[in-house]
Amino acid sequence: MNPPKLRAALALGAAASVVALSAPAAAASPAGIVWEDTCQAGYQCGHLDVPLSYQDPSAGTASIAVGRLPATDQAHKLGTIFYNPGGPGASGRYAPALTPFLHAHFDIVGIDPRGVGASSKIHCFTDPSQLEVLQRALGTFPLTRDAEQQQITDTRTVTDLCEQNAGPLANHLSTGTIARDLDRLRAAFGEPKLRFYGKSYGTYLGETYANLFPGRVGTLALDAVDDPARWATGAGPMSYRLQGYEDGPRAIQSFLDACAARCDFGYGAVLDRLAAGPVTVTDTAGKQVVVTYQSAIAQIHDYLTDAQAAPQLAAFLTALADPASHRVPAAAGGPPDVDSLLGGGATLCSDAANPRDPAVWWDYARRADQVGRGFGPYDVYKTLPCATWDVSDTGRYTGPWNRPTAPILLLANRQGDLETPYAGAQRAEKQPANAHLLTLDTYGHGSRGKSACVDAWLDRYFVTGSVPARGTVCAPDRGPFD
Known part of the structure; x- marks a missing residue:
């Protein structure tokens, strides 16, 4: 499991790991990239x-x-790794170091x-x-039929404004088009095949x-894995199909098990109290909240x-259970x-098939709520704008998802990931x-940086292309309260 090439590279990495994140070292100039004078320290920026x-x-x-982190x-550089942190909608220009090696x-x-x-x-x-209507429309979910109608109205106002003002770019933002951009960048940086670390989206x-x-696949490490078939196609809202809410009960139970010796609240009782009406608490900065x-x-x-x-979660739930004594x-x-x-x-909305009637979200949210209390409707209503936003991209890709490639490394957390459920990673592996799926035995979103075992496999994979045996499980370096 430790071939000579990796041993040599790891020896080089041990010496290099003491180098600080300071001024960028010299690196070859990619073709077509226009470099800019202004950039975050330690990086080189261009477009x-x-x-x-x-x-x-x-x-x-x-x-x-x-943004390039050299x-x-x-003198011993092995190539370029491209990075995406998730989203969609998240900036990834300033990539982290991934691992010291x-x-x-x-x-x-x-x-x-x-678009980002x-x-x-x-x-x-x-x-x-x-912007006021945006705050009402997104990141929440209705509890009553009246609130549902208001959220549909507010969401439609937002999508109408986007259709009026966004311009032609809005119809060229599918992941198929973004993947073609990524291939242009691969070529611009002189890489014959793509090395890539992507998390979540x-x-x-x-x-x-x-x-x-x-x-053109070289090494692709995919961390917190989405099920691509359910993302792109299927019945019902995409956010219902992905079923992140199914991991909610497992993740919260993992947290409660770890918290048992130090936590003095009933999780179900906290939700019951909030369902009856809002609770006013004081935060650690002295502000009334x-x-x-929904916000809980x-x-x-x-x-x-x-x-x-x-x-932090324990402190939050403790304060909701006893707001007079805790912040x-x-x-x-x-x-x-x-x-x-x-x-x-x-x-x-360009990628995913979604219903065009916003009224159907209510029933899907109720079904999801039976599986993951609260998390179900919170997840499902994330895609409500897709019911009324008329965006489409001729570059959209909907499959197939089984083309033969070099080995691909998948990473996922088996105790629960509310963004990208473990079952989705298992389906994606097939x-x-x-x-090849490498499992981390914890809850949370993303595995890199949480386990020396996982990070060692990332190092090995990007140097040699080798992947772990199917069914391999890594332990986290720390428990939730360590």
Whole structure:
């Protein structure tokens, strides 16, 4: 399991791992990339112009922003790894180091997909006041029929504004088109085959690339795996088909088991109290916060994406159970990039078959709620805009998903992943004949950086292409409260 080439590369990596993230080392200049003067420290930034439509070359161009994190050991560099963090709608331009070894021996190129970040974007709103309806429409779900009708109305207002203002780019944002951009970038950086690490939505991008360009697959590590067939096709809302909510009960039970000796609240009782009406709590910054059933589910969902957030989740639930004596963690983060968020929405709605009647979401949400309380409707209503947003892309790819390729490494967490459920990763492993699933025995979203075992396999895979035996399970480095 440790061939000579890997041993030599690992020895080089051990020496290079002490190199700090400082000024970028010299690296070859890719063809067609226009480099920019302004960039985050340690990175090199540029952009590549690509066709707006690969089916209609006369339609114009789009700009794709990239950021290169150079290998710290340029003298022994082994190539380039491309990176996507998920979404759709998330910026990936400033890629992480992935692992110390990979950072030493590979340039890591992060990308803002078209529609996102510093790449060409759509702009749905012409007045800041229009953002109020966006806040009401997205990231929540209705509890009553009246609230359902209001959410449908608000969502339609948002999608109408996008249809009026977004321009032609909105109809060229499918993952099939983004995968073709990725192939242009591969060629621009002089890579004969693609090395790629994608997380979450990035796995769907990798799966699409592998089936559009099977002969150009080098090493694809897909972490927190989406089921591509259910993403693209099937009955009902796409967010119902993917069934992330099914992992909700398992993830929350894993958390509660780890929390048993230190937590003094009843999870079901907390949800019952919130279902009866909002609870006002004080956060650790001293601010009064009104927590609704919907906002609590969203926050619990977010905490469950990382087992290391267990102490924060425990504090949150304890404060909801006894707001007079405990405080909730203060919210962090700045305002969202609305244009990128809606660009990602256009990607999702272009990719996936969805009903055109927004009224059917109610019944699907009720069904999902029976499986994963709260998480079901929270998931299902994420795709409500696709009912009324008329976007389509002639570059859309819907399968097949079983083209022969070089070995592909899949990573997933078996104790529950509410974004990309473990069952979806198991189904994805069976679609291409050469995909191999490496399992991490924890809950949360994504496996890289949580286990020395997983990271060692990533190092080995990107150097040699070797994959673990089917059924291999890694242990996390730490438990939820360690």
